[in-house]
Amino acid sequence: MKIxxxxxFFATVLxxxxxFYFFRPHTFHGTVIQSPETSHDFTLTGINGNVxxxxxxxxxxxxxFGYTFCPDICPATLANVGxxxxxxxxxxxxxxxxxxxxxxxxxxxxxxxxxxxxxxPSFIGVTGTQEQLDxxxxxxxxxxxxxxxxxxxxxxxxxxxxLLVIDREGFLKLVFPFGVTVDEIADDLKxxxxx
Amino acid sequence: xxxxxxxxxxxxxxxxxxxxxxxxxxxxxxVLPRLQLAxxxxxxxxNGQQFISxxxxxxxxxxxxxxxxxxxxxxxxxxxxxxVQSRLGEVQLEGIPVTFVTISIDPERDTPxxxxxxxxxxxxxxxxxKFGTTTNQALLKTIIGSGFETYYEKKDDGSFSxxxxxxxxxxxxxxxxxxxxxxxxxxxxxxxxxLGVLADEVRNSKGTTKLAYEAAHxxxxxxx
Numbered sequence: 001m002k003i004x005x006x007x008x009f010f011a012t013v014l015x016x017x018x019x020f021y022f023f024r025p026h027t028f029h030g031t032v033i034q035s036p037e038t039s040h041d042f043t044l045t046g047i048n049g050n051v052x053x054x055x056x057x058x059x060x061x062x063x064x065f066g067y068t069f070c071p072d073i074c075p076a077t078l079a080n081v082g083x084x085x086x087x088x089x090x091x092x093x094x095x096x097x098x099x100x101x102x103x104x105x106x107x108x109x110x111x112x113x114x115x116x117x118x119x120x121p122s123f124i125g126v127t128g129t130q131e132q133l134d135x136x137x138x139x140x141x142x143x144x145x146x147x148x149x150x151x152x153x154x155x156x157x158x159x160x161x162x163l164l165v166i167d168r169e170g171f172l173k174l175v176f177p178f179g180v181t182v183d184e185i186a187d188d189l190k191x192x193x194x195x
Numbered sequence: 196x197x198x199x200x201x202x203x204x205x206x207x208x209x210x211x212x213x214x215x216x217x218x219x220x221x222x223x224x225x226v227l228p229r230l231q232l233a234x235x236x237x238x239x240x241x242n243g244q245q246f247i248s249x250x251x252x253x254x255x256x257x258x259x260x261x262x263x264x265x266x267x268x269x270x271x272x273x274x275x276x277x278x279v280q281s282r283l284g285e286v287q288l289e290g291i292p293v294t295f296v297t298i299s300i301d302p303e304r305d306t307p308x309x310x311x312x313x314x315x316x317x318x319x320x321x322x323x324x325k326f327g328t329t330t331n332q333a334l335l336k337t338i339i340g341s342g343f344e345t346y347y348e349k350k351d352d353g354s355f356s357x358x359x360x361x362x363x364x365x366x367x368x369x370x371x372x373x374x375x376x377x378x379x380x381x382x383x384x385x386x387x388x389x390l391g392v393l394a395d396e397v398r399n400s401k402g403t404t405k406l407a408y409e410a411a412h413x414x415x416x417x418x419x
């Protein structure tokens with residue numbers, strides 16, 4: 001009797017441990033924001049005309065601020081996002097990546113379209129006037145300024161390199177720091193797409 | 196056998212539910228919600244130096260908004276800052292710096308020189324209490340109005356109507372608390388308590404306790 005009881009007790013503990021392992025709550029790799037308000041909407045210009053954040057309600061939106069002349073940080077992050085989308089397969093149809101250019105002088109909508117296509121066919125690149133970009137960048141916590149380097153390719157732009165995720169309902173949900181890996185992005189996106 | 200298994204299962208499930216409820220009720224860990232991203236900015240400080248939001252990473256920052264020609268209510272904002280500053284020793288900050296940032300809503304008159312004079316009159320230490328201004332008024336409205344959600348408007352007589360506001364931002368540039376209409380009662384106690392809550396989270400968010408902190412965020416165990 002006692003043995004049976006002990007056995008059933010240990011079996012339960014083991015079952016729960018296994019259950020916990022498989023059903024443990026998701027741990028996000030980015031910082032979770034619990035904003036009570038939807039994130040700031042914007043309308044900028046892409047190759048097919050105006051693009052607003054609110055056009056993509058119902059999809060997850062990945063927001064990245066950069067520029068096409070960016071030597072290292074932007075291509076690294078965008079390549080990781082592209083890889084992560086390939087990893088999550090057909091679920092990627094529910095994800096829209098928007099790259100906002102911080103270099104309105106050099107990045108035309110055409111140039112942005114050509115650039116973003118290198119990373120994933122679904123990416124959209126948008127730009128706007130200096131005033132529009134100043135406002136959008138500030139509201140998403142992105143600092144940027146032109147850095148007159150001696151580089152042969154011309155000036156550089158220093159900018160905050162976070163990757164932002166806006167959920168299907170338009171709330172800013174996650175902030176990834178620079179250096180987030182393909183697997184980490186894919187893991188969090190998969191979880192959010194199940195919600 | 197089956198009966199024991201079922202009983203054991205029910206017992207354990209019950210225990211888990213009780214501990215989840217207990218966690219919610221007792222709230223062993225308190226956190227401040229991560230409300231939104233603080234707006235980024237590129238201002239000029241009271242010494243005429245560039246003053247950017249990125250330089251505040253890794254610090255706790257208390258933002259206020261005012262103008263140097265402001266009569267009565269602004270003095271109370273400054274008094275609260277001075278009180279918090281003088282009582283910082285009461286909080287275990289674990290070496291995390293606290294910076295006060297006062298952004299002028301009147302950039303036309305508040306030049307860096309005017310701000311410097313104002314800062315000196317308040318006895319502000321320029322390392323810990325920064326004053327910011329800009330020449331880009333449209334962007335300033337975006338930063339303060341939309342970004343910090345603080346209303347201000349210039350009146351015909353040159354004075355401003357505005358909400359006295361304190362905004363607490365963490366080292367990742369995330370808004371963690373807002374104190375509005377706060378000058379009627381002293382906000383200093385709450386601000387100091389919240390600085391302690393943030394420092395506790397930074398100190399303890401490692402390994403398994405990190406999960407407990409994320410649970411506290413999940414269960415909305417917010418510090419009063």
